[in-house]
Amino acid sequence: MFQPNENYLKLPGSYLFSTVARKQREYAEAHPDKKIIKLSIGDVTQPLCPAIIKALHDAVDEMASADTFKGYAPDLGYEFLRNAIAENDYKARGCDIAADEIFVADGAKSDSANIQEIFTQNTKIAVCDPVYPVYVDSNVMAGRTGTYDKETETWSDVIYMPCLKENNFAPELPKETPDLIYLCFPNNPTGSTITKSQLQEWVDYANKVGAVIIYDAAYEAYISEADVPHSIYECEGARTCAIELHSFSKNAGFTGVRLSYVVIPKEIKRDGVMLHSLWARRHGTKYNGAPYIIQKAGEAVYSAEGKAQLKEQVAYYMKNAAYIKNGLKEAGYDCSGGVNAPYIWLRTPNNMTSWEFFDYLLDKANVLGTPGSGFGPSGEHYFRLTAFGSYESTVEAINRIKAL
Amino acid sequence: MFQPNENYLKLPGSYLFSTVARKQREYAEAHPDKKIIKLSIGDVTQPLCPAIIKALHDAVDEMASADTFKGYAPDLGYEFLRNAIAENDYKARGCDIAADEIFVADGAKSDSANIQEIFTQNTKIAVCDPVYPVYVDSNVMAGRTGTYDKETETWSDVIYMPCLKENNFAPELPKETPDLIYLCFPNNPTGSTITKSQLQEWVDYANKVGAVIIYDAAYEAYISEADVPHSIYECEGARTCAIELHSFSKNAGFTGVRLSYVVIPKEIKRDGVMLHSLWARRHGTKYNGAPYIIQKAGEAVYSAEGKAQLKEQVAYYMKNAAYIKNGLKEAGYDCSGGVNAPYIWLRTPNNMTSWEFFDYLLDKANVLGTPGSGFGPSGEHYFRLTAFGSYESTVEAINRIKAL
Numbered sequence: 001m002f003q004p005n006e007n008y009l010k011l012p013g014s015y016l017f018s019t020v021a022r023k024q025r026e027y028a029e030a031h032p033d034k035k036i037i038k039l040s041i042g043d044v045t046q047p048l049c050p051a052i053i054k055a056l057h058d059a060v061d062e063m064a065s066a067d068t069f070k071g072y073a074p075d076l077g078y079e080f081l082r083n084a085i086a087e088n089d090y091k092a093r094g095c096d097i098a099a100d101e102i103f104v105a106d107g108a109k110s111d112s113a114n115i116q117e118i119f120t121q122n123t124k125i126a127v128c129d130p131v132y133p134v135y136v137d138s139n140v141m142a143g144r145t146g147t148y149d150k151e152t153e154t155w156s157d158v159i160y161m162p163c164l165k166e167n168n169f170a171p172e173l174p175k176e177t178p179d180l181i182y183l184c185f186p187n188n189p190t191g192s193t194i195t196k197s198q199l200q201e202w203v204d205y206a207n208k209v210g211a212v213i214i215y216d217a218a219y220e221a222y223i224s225e226a227d228v229p230h231s232i233y234e235c236e237g238a239r240t241c242a243i244e245l246h247s248f249s250k251n252a253g254f255t256g257v258r259l260s261y262v263v264i265p266k267e268i269k270r271d272g273v274m275l276h277s278l279w280a281r282r283h284g285t286k287y288n289g290a291p292y293i294i295q296k297a298g299e300a301v302y303s304a305e306g307k308a309q310l311k312e313q314v315a316y317y318m319k320n321a322a323y324i325k326n327g328l329k330e331a332g333y334d335c336s337g338g339v340n341a342p343y344i345w346l347r348t349p350n351n352m353t354s355w356e357f358f359d360y361l362l363d364k365a366n367v368l369g370t371p372g373s374g375f376g377p378s379g380e381h382y383f384r385l386t387a388f389g390s391y392e393s394t395v396e397a398i399n400r401i402k403a404l
Numbered sequence: 405m406f407q408p409n410e411n412y413l414k415l416p417g418s419y420l421f422s423t424v425a426r427k428q429r430e431y432a433e434a435h436p437d438k439k440i441i442k443l444s445i446g447d448v449t450q451p452l453c454p455a456i457i458k459a460l461h462d463a464v465d466e467m468a469s470a471d472t473f474k475g476y477a478p479d480l481g482y483e484f485l486r487n488a489i490a491e492n493d494y495k496a497r498g499c500d501i502a503a504d505e506i507f508v509a510d511g512a513k514s515d516s517a518n519i520q521e522i523f524t525q526n527t528k529i530a531v532c533d534p535v536y537p538v539y540v541d542s543n544v545m546a547g548r549t550g551t552y553d554k555e556t557e558t559w560s561d562v563i564y565m566p567c568l569k570e571n572n573f574a575p576e577l578p579k580e581t582p583d584l585i586y587l588c589f590p591n592n593p594t595g596s597t598i599t600k601s602q603l604q605e606w607v608d609y610a611n612k613v614g615a616v617i618i619y620d621a622a623y624e625a626y627i628s629e630a631d632v633p634h635s636i637y638e639c640e641g642a643r644t645c646a647i648e649l650h651s652f653s654k655n656a657g658f659t660g661v662r663l664s665y666v667v668i669p670k671e672i673k674r675d676g677v678m679l680h681s682l683w684a685r686r687h688g689t690k691y692n693g694a695p696y697i698i699q700k701a702g703e704a705v706y707s708a709e710g711k712a713q714l715k716e717q718v719a720y721y722m723k724n725a726a727y728i729k730n731g732l733k734e735a736g737y738d739c740s741g742g743v744n745a746p747y748i749w750l751r752t753p754n755n756m757t758s759w760e761f762f763d764y765l766l767d768k769a770n771v772l773g774t775p776g777s778g779f780g781p782s783g784e785h786y787f788r789l790t791a792f793g794s795y796e797s798t799v800e801a802i803n804r805i806k807a808l
Binding site: 001002003004005006008009011018041043044045046047048050053056057060061063064065066069070071072073075106107109110113114117118119120121123133134137138141143179180209210211212253255256257258270273275278281282284285286287288289290291292293294390 | 467473547615685689
């Protein structure tokens with residue numbers, strides 16, 4: 001007699017952004033006259049840049065003719081894309097990553113959720129708090145996190161590393177030793193970063209204790225300051241302990257296009273077993289490659305035209321970020337982020353809970369944000385706004401907030 | 405200290421088609437003058453039909469403008485596509501499936517590999533033998549299959565249902581009771597089918613013992629005979645026991661485009677828990693939707709033009725299937741399939757093993773096929789050829805085989 005996976009039933013409530021979307025829908029239905037501005041989910045709004053559009057059309061044309069038609073893609077991604085990634089994201093930065101250590105897939109959300117699968121069941125994970133919910137939830141679904149304490153909103157078998165204003169939103173090395181450490185910089189949700197020397201400490205620590213770091217670099221394109229690392233492989237020793245995740249969603253506007261990659265250096269091993277081989281096996285067995293036309297779009301990201309156009313697109317969003325941050329400061333809010341990341345992280349006023357502030361902002365300013373507590377207990381009393389709206393709507397949203 | 409998932413290490417050898425591809429590469433490198441014809445992996449060769457090409461171009465254009473740009477897709481798929489599926493694949497056939505019971509994703513390989521996740525750890529699975537390797541391998545990777553016996557090439561905790569010439573390649577109800585039953589008709593690899601009344605027996609059995617059937621209908625478009633069901637929901641009672649998987653790879657040539665859907669009726673429950681909810685949660689947490697432009701291509705599959713053009717495409721491949729089957733019969737081979745499926749399943753001559761025949765065919769005729777033993781122990785001494793080549797290369801391949 002079949003039984004559902006009981007670990008799924010342990011998950012408290014629905015996925016954060018599904019809840020935000022439901023609340024938005026309900027509010028909109030009840031107030032059809034209100035114009036809601038979404039600064040909640042990190043979803044881009046600018047159209048794909050011309051170089052990418054051209055690559056997509058060209059690739060579609062290839063699919064229309066038998067001589068150029070493409071069926072199943074190579075399991076791990078087309079070489080043209082893996083080579084472009086290795087050359088531009090690594091070699092150009094002095095990082096030693098080979099094209100065959102790069103695995104192309106359909107999104108960093110899937111990758112960050114699936115990566116836990118290649119580790120043994122009783123793997124102890126450490127996460128920042130607040131944190132992108134997928135890291136924790138995917139481990140809950142795998143039965144790896146123990147029991148949930150409703151009071152503290154934490155799992156008994158997860159190591160939480162609080163990121164608060166007091167520590168500049170940078171985690172400290174955990175007291176209990178983890179097997180797997182999730183780090184994301186520039187950070188979602190706080191918009192904070194760490195310096196190269198701070199990241200080096202993490203790499204040294206992971207090598208010392210035999211842990212693996214899952215380094216989520218989804219927001220790398222937004223880095224504006226010189227001492228902030230673009231890749232963990234800028235640090236010495238990262239090849240023996242770090243897996244890096246990259247998204248095309250934020251640097252190239254691919255949230256609805258779907259493309260990502262994972263880097264697993266062949267030097268990460270235990271008793272001669274390479275994690276690289278396990279992930280390759282997972283791709284070969286449980287995945288069938290990203291669409292050819294999407295991989296061609298990914299290649300265009302690295303063309304001269306693509307790079308120039310995307311630099312402008314990132315600048316557009318960062319202008320929004322600056323407007324949000326300055327506006328909130330003028331309005332007396334305590335906020336951070338927005339310099340190397342498209343997220344502004346603010347302290348809720350009057351000690352409101354994150355969800356109270358969510359409802360307040362939705363009701364009074366018709367602005368949708370994301371409650372910090374949805375990212376973990378240390379996110380309580382914080383709130384995230386994203387810079388991914390249009391400039392006009394961002395200005396309007398902030399002006400509405402300032403007028404409250 | 406991190407440890408790799410030990411279940412991955414239990415997998416014997418690499419994924420079947422990776423091995424076939426490697427052998428091809430090695431042979432081609434050693435014999436650069438030989439023209440190899442691939443009738444191995446079920447990968448299509450005909451270009452996308454004009455209606456789909458147009459939909460792709462139109463959707464790409466939408467992504468080029470801020471007013472029509474699409475970011476994150478709805479978790480479970482766009483309504484336009486789910487409605488088209490519900491209408492055409494179900495309502496038109498008298499099957500009671502609602503649009504919100506349909507989950508759009510990026511491929512039936514991923515879906516068939518991921519679906520086991522929503523069941524509890526000690527789920528007992530039953531599979532046909534031979535079988536599409538992903539069903540078994542994904543359960544091995546989840547640690548659900550016990551120990552592997554190299555002698556018999558079977559897992560201790562898997563129920564195998566032999567499909568041999570003696571039973572017309574149709575499985576019999578298992579003696580031991582499974583929790584989860586994988587069925588695929590028209591069958592990959594044997595090309596066989598079962599009648600609606602035979603399938604009804606399976607549905608009745610699953611309901612009686614409380615099992616779930618994963619019904620893989622990837623090859624449904626190739627059905628030519630009247631009493632062969634296109635969907636398991638044609639059977640009474642399937643809404644309480646059957647999950648159906650569909651691919652766009654074979655009916656619409658999407659192997660390199662990537663699109664699929666899973667149907668989970670809300671009536672499949674245990675103690676009030678709907679499997680539908682668990683899969684929805686998996687989508688929400690571990691997946692971010694299929695690309696908008698690909699979902700628009702999927703919608704075009706159901707347009708009047710799309711349907712007419714794809715009917716021709718399927719007919720093209722089935723002409724190949726008939727040529728292969730007739731040619732092999734003329735050459736004295738014992739073979740089946742090819743009537744409701746694009747696969748021909750043949751008995752190896754002179755009691756050769758499947759891999760011996762693979763090497764023989766590659767070496768003597770430069771034709772690549774798939775060894776039956778790669779699909780399970782009961783596939784030994786069988787061999788699969790696919791009808792997905794071009795007509796010209798298929799004719800040449802069969803003529804070469806006839807000339808041996």
